[in-house]
Amino acid sequence: MVRQELVARQLDEQLARHDGVDAGLRVLDVGCGQGTQALRLARLGHRVTGLDPDPTTLDAARRALALEAPDTQARVQLLQGSGEDCGRWFGPAAFDVVLCHGVLMYLPEPGPLLAALARILAPGGLLSVLVRNGDALAMRPGLSGDWATTVAAFAGDGYTNRLGLPTRADRRETLGRTLAELDVPLRAWYGVRVFTDLADSTAPTPAELALLLEAEDRAGRTDPYRQVAALTHLVGVRP
Template structure:
């Protein structure tokens, strides 16, 4: 996913341009820190105090230049208009957040307003069109049958959350002025791997296969996650 995001950024902005990036629901700040290390000015917005503490610990270990390029704000992603002016960012990320939001449209609209013209909105969501894949591949036939006509599921943390359909998000992005520009599948082959599975010796080959599948039909359509990139008109 990081490679896909970097590809989209490289395709829109000159090499070396320092971008203004907002990471909504930054979690522990892994993506935000990676982008700050790349030279961008990054703002992380997060409401979970445990995650914020972890992100601050990681940031404290960075050189002065990187610490100066990243700021962390405690707040709800649905309140971007409280913290920032419209058009304040070149790139807005929202990765792994929408599944916890019952009504995502206001959040999406608020993030789109934060984008400058031509800005990039990057979303990582659970793929509702492939919810039957995980239980089906695990031999849970009852669970697979129950997953076809719903957007609700229970994640690996035991939380009841929701997924998004590509067609629905495509329409939503068009409606908020950031129409879909590109999309990818994420975790096509590796979704059923245990969280504690050891890293395989041929991890480079595995990543290459995942990368190829995530860009190729029909494989990307059954990925566990979808990475969508919209562009502000």
């Protein structure tokens, strides 16, 4: 919940600068999961295509979509597939906004998928990428007291995620260079989950949640805090 709320705030801040946002934008959400961001953006009036390779997760998104108002449902299309399929399914400049949140960590390298997404991004289009922060990979095991994993984190980009799956982190500087090479230069970046990466699952009170989100929101925009966040949110814009 904290992650999704922070990403939503950051994304909305960037979308507010987009020409034609009031008329509704064409949005692609790659790895849409249960549809949290896709449905939220559809409620705001955007036309959203959600893409996910996992049929179970996509079924959850479809069930959530069925609970939405008819006008919201009409603005959403959910497809089963991976981001690498984008070049086959969609033509150049097909989307004004492309989201790729929590996807690159499962790929051996980010370049091919980012290139595929850049090809379908319209001029002036926005590419939003959320990755595990490779510049702070030692923070979680270090704060947990797992010193062997902490030391190993300084030497590479691999880690085991909360689901027990082997995954990979990305460094902001490297991704920034890749985006620039793809003609989608970085316009802004944020940290996500600076203070709450190891928080337990106990639900805070509404007042506590409001303060938590305010603290995380400010830290995610402020150095040096955002540099050690669990996740990095990068936003590139095609000229």
